[in-house]
Amino acid sequence: MDVDPILVEDRAVGPRTHYRVITLNRPQRLNAFIAPMHHALRRALIEAERDGACRAILLTGAGRGFCAGQDLSERAMSEDGPPLDLGATLDGLYNPLIRRLRAMPLPVVCAVNGPAAGAGANVALACDIVLAARSATFLQAFARIGLAPDAGGTFFLTRKVGPARARGLAMLAEPLSAEKAEAWGLIWKAVEDDALMNEAHALCARLATGSAAALAAIKRGVEAAATNSLSDQLDVERDLQRQLGRAGDYREGVRAFLEKRPAKFQGRG
Numbered sequence: 001m002d003v004d005p006i007l008v009e010d011r012a013v014g015p016r017t018h019y020r021v022i023t024l025n026r027p028q029r030l031n032a033f034i035a036p037m038h039h040a041l042r043r044a045l046i047e048a049e050r051d052g053a054c055r056a057i058l059l060t061g062a063g064r065g066f067c068a069g070q071d072l073s074e075r076a077m078s079e080d081g082p083p084l085d086l087g088a089t090l091d092g093l094y095n096p097l098i099r100r101l102r103a104m105p106l107p108v109v110c111a112v113n114g115p116a117a118g119a120g121a122n123v124a125l126a127c128d129i130v131l132a133a134r135s136a137t138f139l140q141a142f143a144r145i146g147l148a149p150d151a152g153g154t155f156f157l158t159r160k161v162g163p164a165r166a167r168g169l170a171m172l173a174e175p176l177s178a179e180k181a182e183a184w185g186l187i188w189k190a191v192e193d194d195a196l197m198n199e200a201h202a203l204c205a206r207l208a209t210g211s212a213a214a215l216a217a218i219k220r221g222v223e224a225a226a227t228n229s230l231s232d233q234l235d236v237e238r239d240l241q242r243q244l245g246r247a248g249d250y251r252e253g254v255r256a257f258l259e260k261r262p263a264k265f266q267g268r269g
């Protein structure tokens with residue numbers, strides 16, 4: 001019997017407000033990617049974005065791993081067979097996934113519950129807030145099989161931990177502990193294993209009731225900062241702030257502050 005390669009569940013946090021939990025679900029292969037898993041994940045992300053009541057996403061893995069990257073059993077080649085075009089799978093599957101995670105207006109929290117290897121590590125790094133269980137590891141496994149990091153690996157590593165550590169992680173392909181990943185600024189936080197999911201859910205519930213407009217703008221601003229000059233980025237901030245200043249959440253946020261009460265934000269409109 002075929003098992004769903006991902007599981008999708010909505011968690012309500014208020015009237016017409018929820019966040020979506022997406023669980024990679026091939027635990028016997030440490031949730032390694034196969035094409036149907038890519039397609040199902042793509043659908044779930046598109047549907048979450050279209051669902052105006054969905055205000056955040058929690059991405060995690062079933063079983064003891066987060067994701068071991070590409071399922072290598074799909075990549076077995078005979079010695080004299082034709083070479084594979086890996087550029088085509090990156091173009092068709094991994095790159096659209098990374099672009100979508102970075103561009104979608106919803107905050108994406110990743111709960112790394114175990115090994116995150118190859119493209120699996122880089123999918124985690126593409127998320128907005130990454131929590132990892134203390135026992136989880138991040139492994140740029142690529143060089144072990146004669147590849148270089150993909151799915152944004154060279155970009156995220158270089159920008160998050162700097163070129164010296166990026167080269168070491170990619171060339172030596174040694175697992176990095178969750179604690180070190182936090183200390184190096186690769187992820188938001190390492191948490192005790194048994195606290196991971198509670199903490200991830202609490203974070204999503206908090207994001208889901210925050211100002212959707214502000215969170216989307218923060219995401220756009222931080223994304224743009226990766227490549228902008230300071231001068232260009234000041235313009236981006238001006239434009240985003242101008243837009244936010246005209247929106248209801250700002251009005252409500254200021255009023256709530258002055259009235260010493262929690263703000264009630266509007267949602268995604």
Ligand code: T3D
Binds near residue numbers: 117119
């Ligand atoms: O191909 C393209 O389209 C281009 C894109 C490439 C993107 C990539 O991600 S390339 C990199 C692919 N990933 C890897 O090279 C990582 C391979 N996995 C590992 O190195 C290790 O499994 C881990 C370090 C992640 C975890 O080690 P450990 O000891 O905790 O677990 P394990 O025993 O190795 O794995 C458990 C099972 O999952 C095992 O199956 P078995 O023996 O119990 O039947 C193992 O074979 C399977 N598994 C783990 N990773 C993969 C996998 N099966 C297929 N593909 C995998 N990537």
